[in-house]
Amino acid sequence: MATFSCMEVQEMVTDYLHKELDGEKRNLVKEHLGGCGDCLSHYSTEAQISTLIISSSWNQESTQEIVNRVRLRIESEPEN
Numbered sequence: 001m002a003t004f005s006c007m008e009v010q011e012m013v014t015d016y017l018h019k020e021l022d023g024e025k026r027n028l029v030k031e032h033l034g035g036c037g038d039c040l041s042h043y044s045t046e047a048q049i050s051t052l053i054i055s056s057s058w059n060q061e062s063t064q065e066i067v068n069r070v071r072l073r074i075e076s077e078p079e080n
């Protein structure tokens with residue numbers, strides 16, 4: 001069975017979040033996220049950004065400001 005590299009998974013994370021991947025790709029991405037901390041943290045960053053963008057705060061700040069804030073918060077968290 002084909003697997004994806006980390007780079008491929010991280011490129012597809014946004015589509016995965018928006019449920020735009022077909023079933024087979026979706027399962028492969030899901031499996032990879034289950035076993036790869038790097039891709040999982042990338043995924044949670046994207047998930048938090050998506051959540052914030054659709055929340056009510058988005059029209060008071062620019063989307064880019066929200067994205068920057070979430071990235072900073074995640075990058076400042078300890079690894080373990």
Ligand SMILES: [Zn+2]
Pocket residue numbers: 005006007009032036037038039040
């Ligand atoms: Zn990975």
